[in-house]
Amino acid sequence: MNNILPPDEIEYSGRPEGKDQILRDSSWLCGFRVDDMDGPQVSARQVASYADGATPFIQDMNSVSTEVITTENQRTANYVHQGWSIGAIATISPWTSSRIDAANRHNAEGAWVTRRTLVTRLKVQVLLQDLAPAPEFVAAIEAALGLPTRFERFQGVYLALSRWGDVVPLGLEIGSSLALTDTETNLTQISATTSYNSFTYLSTIGTANIVRKGGASNAGWDDGAWTTVDVPATEWRPIRIITVAPTVCLLTNDIQARLTELYDDRLLCLQPLIVNPLGWEWETCDDTDNASRTISKVEVHSSGYIIGLSVHYLDGVVSRAGREAANKHTFKLTNGEHIVEVLTCTDGEWLRGMQFITSKGRCSVICGTLDGIPIVSRSKGGILAGFLTASKKHPQWEYLMTSAGGIWRYDLVPKIPKQDDVYSDYYGARNLPGTNFNDRPLIGNSGSMYISNVAIQAGAHIDGIQVSYKPRTTGLGIDH
Structure with a gap:
C-alpha cells in the first residue's frame, strides 16, 4: 500500500502524525459499502492507490458552518445523517442497486430534516483518473468473472464488492461535527430557540438520531463550545463525503466491459x-x-x-x-x-x-x-x-x-x-x-412421475382425454 500523501506532506503543523496519518485514520482510499439502508459501511481494505506519482489536493479549512438538508426517503436521510452529500448518495453502480433491492428493506417515503454543525479542518480531493485499483481487488473481480455458471459469476462479483466496497470517496472534509436527524413533523415541535450545538441537549430529544464525530474529549459538547476547542489532529474524522465513484470504475475498460456484459444477462x-x-x-x-x-x-x-x-x-x-x-x-x-x-x-x-x-x-x-x-x-x-x-x-x-x-x-x-x-x-x-386442464399440480416437482396410460374418447371429434400417471417408486396411480 503506497503512501496516502507524498513524503513532503508528512509533517503537519509540527505534529509528528502528519497529514498522512490523518488520512489513514479517515479511511482515505478505502471502499465503502452502500447497500445497507441504515448507512454506509467502510471497508478495512484500501481499494485504491495513487497512479503514476499522482497526489491529492489538500486544503486547510479551519471553518465552522451549519447546514439544513431535507430528504424524501429513509435511506437518503440515513446517509445524509452520516455526512454524505446528495450527489454522493446518488452515485451508485447497477451492481449496487441490485444489492440494495435484494435486501428487501422498505425505504419509507416522507420528509426528514438533518441539521448539522461542522468544524472543518481539511478538505481532500483526488481525480478518479489519478487512482489505480488495488491488485487484490482486480484479482477478486477477475476470479468472479471466470466462474463456470452465470449464477456463480453474479454471486462472485457481489461478494467482491461486499468485501472491497461499492464506492470510493474522491472528495471529503475532515474535522468534527454534530448532526441531528428527525422527521419534519417532529422537528416542528422543537423550540425555535433550541441550540443545535449542544450534544447534551440534543440527546434528550427522544425521536431524533444524533451523531457526534471527532473529538474524544467531552469538553464543550454540553454547551456548544466544542466548535472553538482546539481538537488534536489525531481525533479529526471524516465529517462530509462530497463526491464518490463506483469502485468498478477503477478497473480497466476491458474488465468494465465484461462486467457490463454479465450484468446485461441478469x-x-x-x-x-x-x-x-x-x-x-x-x-x-x-x-x-x-x-x-x-x-x-x-x-x-x-x-x-x-x-x-x-x-x-x-x-x-x-x-x-x-x-x-x-x-x-x-x-x-x-x-x-x-x-x-x-x-x-x-x-x-x-x-x-x-x-x-x-x-x-x-x-x-x-x-x-x-x-x-x-x-x-x-x-x-x-x-x-x-x-x-x-x-x-x-x-x-x-x-x-x-x-x-x-x-x-x-x-x-x-x-x-x-x-x-x-x-x-x-x-x-x-x-x-370444452374443458381445458393443466396437469402440473399433479406432478409438482416430482422427477419420477410418468404417464402410464392415455385413454381417448372420440367419435367424429375427440370428446375426452384421460391421462394416468404413476410414480416409479410406488404402484400408486393418478387419473386425470
Missing part, C-alpha cells in the same frame, strides 16, 4: 412480439425497475378475461397493471419460494387465463379461463421478477389485458427444479367449447 424479458405502434386506448406496464426485488405475492383480477395484475414485493413496493375489478385471486409465496413458470391463455386478442407455478412445485388456481392457446412461460435458471403487460379498451367492458410477458432473473438462485423439462407447443382448436 434479466430476460419475454413478451409477445408487438410490431405495430400501440395507439389510442392502449395501456402498458413495465416492471423492469422492480426486477431486483423479490416477489411476495401476486393478485389477479379476472372474469372470463384477465382484467388486472398486481405484483407485491417483500420491501412493500407494489406494481399494478390493468384494473381492479371482478374476481380477485391472491397467490402468496412462502419464504424462499419463487414463481418459475407462468401458464397463460390468449384467444388471439385478449388474455383469458393465468396460472403460476413455484419453485416448490405449488400451483395457483387458474385465474380466468383456459380458453384460447395455452403457453407456458419459463426460462432455464430464472425466477419471475415482474411482468411486461399490455391492456386495451374493450368495446363493452372497459380495459382488459391482452398480454403479460415475464421478466426473469438469474442472479438469485443457483438452479430451478425441473428446469430441464421440455414442453411441447399447443396443437388444436383456438376457441371451441
